[in-house]
Amino acid sequence: MxxxxxxxxxxxxxxxxxxxxxxxxxxxxxxxxxxxxxxxxxxxxxxxxxxxxxxxxxxxxxxxxxxxxxxxxxxxxxxxxxxxxxxxxxxxxxxxxxxxxxxxxxxxxxxxxxxxxxxxxxxxxxxxxxxxxxxxxxxxxxxxxxxxxxxxxxxxxxxxxxxxxxxxxxxxxxxxLPARQLKAGYAEVLKYGLLGDPAFFDALEAGLGQDILDLDEAALTKAIHVSCATKAKIVAQDEREGGVRALLNLGHTFGHALELEAGYDGDLLHGEAVSVGMEMAFRFAVEQGLCPVADADRVSAHLAATDMPRISDMTHLLHDPAALLKHMGQDKKNESGHLTLILPRKIGETFIEKRADREAVLRFLTQLRDEA
Incomplete structure (x- = not known):
C-alpha cells in the first residue's frame, strides 16, 4: 500500500x-x-x-x-x-x-x-x-x-x-474498469469543475483529465479527493437537497430524460447521459442568454478532446422532443408543477432555475433534433 x-x-x-x-x-x-x-x-x-x-x-x-x-x-x-x-x-x-x-x-x-x-x-x-x-x-x-x-x-x-x-x-x-465505464465516471469528475471550481476545470483541460483517463495513480487520487471534498461540503450544508445540493445535478435533468428514453437497457450509461446532459445545459443556457458562448464552446471542446459522449452521439434519442420534456417533468427537483434546471452562468458558476420555461426547453430539444 x-x-x-x-x-x-x-x-x-x-x-x-x-x-x-x-x-x-x-x-x-x-x-x-x-x-x-x-x-x-x-x-x-x-x-x-x-x-x-x-x-x-x-x-x-x-x-x-x-x-x-x-x-x-x-x-x-x-x-x-x-x-x-x-x-x-x-x-x-x-x-x-x-x-x-x-x-x-x-x-x-x-x-x-x-x-x-x-x-x-x-x-x-x-x-x-x-x-x-x-x-x-x-x-x-x-x-x-x-x-x-x-x-x-x-x-x-x-x-x-x-x-x-x-x-x-x-x-x-x-x-x-473498461474504458467506457471509466469515461462515464469522468463525466462526474468534470461536473465538479463545471459547477463550482473553475481552477479544477482548468487543470482538467490542461491535461489532468487525460491523466485520469490514463489511470495515473496520483491524478486519480487527486480527482477523487477534489470531487468528494466538494460533494461533502455541499452535503454538509444541505443533506436532503432542499437547496444548494441540487447543484450537484448539473446535466442530470437532461441526462435522466435520455436514460429513460433509452430504457435502462445498457445502451446508455448514467455517466454518458450526464456528459451529454452537461453539454445540453451549457448550450441551453447560451440560448437563454445566461452563459457566454465561449464557455459552452470550451465544454464541448474538452468533451471532444477526451472522446467523451456528446449531443451529436445521441441523435437516436432526440427524435421525440415532447417525450423528453415529459421525462424531465418527472424530475425529483421539480416543485409545484414547475420545471427545475441546474444551469451555468459560466464555467465554475451554476444556479438553480426553479421555473424553467417549458416552451423554451421544448424549442431547444426540437432544435437539437432538427440539427441531428
Whole structure:
C-alpha cells in the first residue's frame, strides 16, 4: 500500500458523520476499516456478477474469519427495480440478519444505490459501508447518502436519504474498469469543475483529465479527493437537497430524460447521459442568454478532446422532443408543477432555475433534433 497516497475526508453531518478513505490497496485492509465503525462479525455483501468475477476472491480474503453472506446480482441499471430490491431483502431475511449486522455495497453506482436503499429499509435500517468499484461511484454516488431504485416513471424516484458508516475507496479497483465505464465516471469528475471550481476545470483541460483517463495513480487520487471534498461540503450544508445540493445535478435533468428514453437497457450509461446532459445545459443556457458562448464552446471542446459522449452521439434519442420534456417533468427537483434546471452562468458558476420555461426547453430539444 502506498501510504503517501492514502487520504481521508470527513463528511460532517453531526451524528451521521463518516469518513471517506481514498487510495490504492485499501480492499486488503477492509476488515480493519470495518472495525472502526462496527464490531459485528456478520456481514452481508451485495455485489454484481461482473465485480464478483473480478474481485470476489479479494474481498472474501479480506474478510476471512468473519461470517459473510454474499448476494450476487446481474450487472446493469435494470437491477434498480422493486422486484430486485425484494429479492435482496428476502435473502437477508432468510439468512437471519438483524439490524445490528453490517451490509457492504461492493460495486458501482447501481449496487450502491440498490444496496443502500435495502439497508435503509431492512428492519427500519441497518448500517452499511460503501466500497465503490467504478470511477463514477468513487467520485460521486457512494458519497452523500442518496439511495434509490427506478420505476416506469423515471430514474431514482423511489428511495431514501441514508448515509453510510464509511466509504472505502480503493483506486486499484479501477485498473479492471473498461474504458467506457471509466469515461462515464469522468463525466462526474468534470461536473465538479463545471459547477463550482473553475481552477479544477482548468487543470482538467490542461491535461489532468487525460491523466485520469490514463489511470495515473496520483491524478486519480487527486480527482477523487477534489470531487468528494466538494460533494461533502455541499452535503454538509444541505443533506436532503432542499437547496444548494441540487447543484450537484448539473446535466442530470437532461441526462435522466435520455436514460429513460433509452430504457435502462445498457445502451446508455448514467455517466454518458450526464456528459451529454452537461453539454445540453451549457448550450441551453447560451440560448437563454445566461452563459457566454465561449464557455459552452470550451465544454464541448474538452468533451471532444477526451472522446467523451456528446449531443451529436445521441441523435437516436432526440427524435421525440415532447417525450423528453415529459421525462424531465418527472424530475425529483421539480416543485409545484414547475420545471427545475441546474444551469451555468459560466464555467465554475451554476444556479438553480426553479421555473424553467417549458416552451423554451421544448424549442431547444426540437432544435437539437432538427440539427441531428
Amino acid at each position: 502506498t501510504d503517501t497516497l492514502i487520504q481521508t475526508l470527513d463528511v460532517a453531518l453531526g451524528e451521521r458523520s463518516y469518513d471517506i478513505v481514498i487510495g490504492p490497496g485499501l480492499l486488503g485492509s477492509l476488515s480493519q476499516h470495518i472495525e472502526t465503525v462496527s464490531p459485528t462479525a456478520r456481514i452481508a455483501i451485495i455485489t454484481d456478477e461482473t465485480v464478483y468475477e473480478l474481485h470476489g476472491q479479494a474481498i472474501e480474503q479480506a474478510l476471512a474469519g468473519r461470517q459473510t453472506h454474499i448476494i450476487i446480482r446481474p450487472a446493469g441499471e435494470a437491477q434498480k427495480s422493486l422486484a430486485n430490491l425484494e429479492d435482496i431483502l428476502d435473502s437477508l431475511f432468510r439468512a437471519g440478519f438483524d439490524r445490528s449486522d453490517l451490509l457492504i455495497a461492493f460495486g458501482g453506482g447501481v449496487i450502491g444505490d440498490l444496496a443502500g436503499f435495502a439497508a435503509s429499509i431492512y428492519k427500519r435500517g441497518m448500517p452499511f459501508i460503501q466500497v465503490p468499484t467504478t470511477l463514477l461511484s468513487q467520485v460521486d454516488s457512494s458519497v452523500g447518502g442518496k439511495t434509490a431504485i427506478n420505476n416506469q416513471f423515471g430514474k431514482n424516484l423511489i428511495g431514501a436519504f441514508y448515509q453510510p458508516q464509511k466509504v472505502v475507496t480503493d483506486t486499484d479497483l479501477l485498473k479492471t
